[in-house]
Amino acid sequence: MTEAGYALPPDWPSAGAEIGAQNFGPFGHDALVRYAAVSGDDNPLHLDPAAATAAGLAGPPVHGMLMLACFEPLIMRWRTDLFIARLSAKFLRPVLVEEGIRVLGRVLRSRGAPRPELMLRLTARGPGEALVILAEAEVLYRTS
Numbered sequence: 001m002t003e004a005g006y007a008l009p010p011d012w013p014s015a016g017a018e019i020g021a022q023n024f025g026p027f028g029h030d031a032l033v034r035y036a037a038v039s040g041d042d043n044p045l046h047l048d049p050a051a052a053t054a055a056g057l058a059g060p061p062v063h064g065m066l067m068l069a070c071f072e073p074l075i076m077r078w079r080t081d082l083f084i085a086r087l088s089a090k091f092l093r094p095v096l097v098e099e100g101i102r103v104l105g106r107v108l109r110s111r112g113a114p115r116p117e118l119m120l121r122l123t124a125r126g127p128g129e130a131l132v133i134l135a136e137a138e139v140l141y142r143t144s
Contacts, residue, residue, distance in 0.1 A: 006112070006113075006115055006116050006141065006143055008112050008116055008141070009081065009141075012110065012112070012116065012141075013079075013107050013110055013118065014107065014110050015107050015108060015109055015110050016106065016107060017106065017107040017110075018104075018105075018106050019074060019075070019078045019104055019105035019106060019107075019120070019122075020078070020104065021102050021103065021104040022070075022073070022074045022077060022102070022103055022104070023100060023101070023102050023103075024067070024070040024100055024101050024102075024103065025062075025095075025099060025100025025101055026098050026099055026100040027062045027066065027067075027095070027097060027098070027099065027100065028097065028098060029047075029060070029097055029098075031066075032046050032047060032060060032062065032063065032066075032097060033047060035063050035066045036063070039063065039065065039066075041063055041065070045057075045060065045061065046060050046061060046062070046063055047060060048060065052096075057094060057096065058096060059096040059097050059098070060096065060097045061094035061095065061096055061097075062094070062095045062096065062097065062099070064089075064091045064133075067095060067101055067124055067132070067133060068087070068089055068133065068135070070101065070103050070124065071084075071087065071103055071105075071122050071124075071135060071137065072084060074103045074104070074105065074122070075105075075120070075137070075139060078105075081141060081142050082118070082139040082140065082141060082142065083139065083140055083142055084137050084138075084139055085117070085138045085139065085140045086137065086138040087135060087136075087137045087138075088135060088136055088137075089122075089133050089134065089135035089136075090133070090134045090135070091132070091133055092131055092132055092133065092134060093126070093130060093131075093132050094132070095124075095126045095127075095132050099126055099127050100126075101124045101125060101126055101132060101133075102124070102125045102129075103122065103123065103124045103125075103133075104122070104123060104125075105120045105121055105122040105123065105137075106120070106121055107119070107120060108120060108121050108136070115140060115141070115143075116140065116141035117138060117139065117140050117141065118138075118139050119136060119137070119138055120136065120137045120138075120139060121134075121135075121136055122134075122135040122136065122137055123135070
């Protein structure tokens with residue numbers, strides 16, 4: 001039991017615990033079109049190969065927020081008793097249409113009080129294992 005009265009599960013992770021990798025993609029053109037429709041991000045850069053080429057890219061880049069959304073199922077597959085309270089990320093390089101990512105993470109900090117929380121380091125790697133996203137998430141323990 002913590003100071004605030006939250007009971008930690010017996011398998012509460014400590015700093016250094018690893019979150020196993022999960023693959024997403026490849027993200028095809030149709031996936032980008034669907035994401036653009038639901039998100040409102042219909043920037044031609046993501047949808048039109050000519051616009052991407054004009055911007056100096058070999059093809060349309062996958063929406064950054066689409067890739068960032070891949071961290072939630074990674075965390076939920078690892079532990080269903082958590083929810084994301086805060087997520088921040090730095091996008092390091094583009095992932096292009098028809099490419100995929102591999103997301104993984106580890107626990108940076110584990111606290112039991114005043115409320116059980118974890119600080120996670122999350123990464124996404126693209127083709128050739130290039131680091132494409134570096135993120136941190138504060139996740140909280142579901143108490144009910």
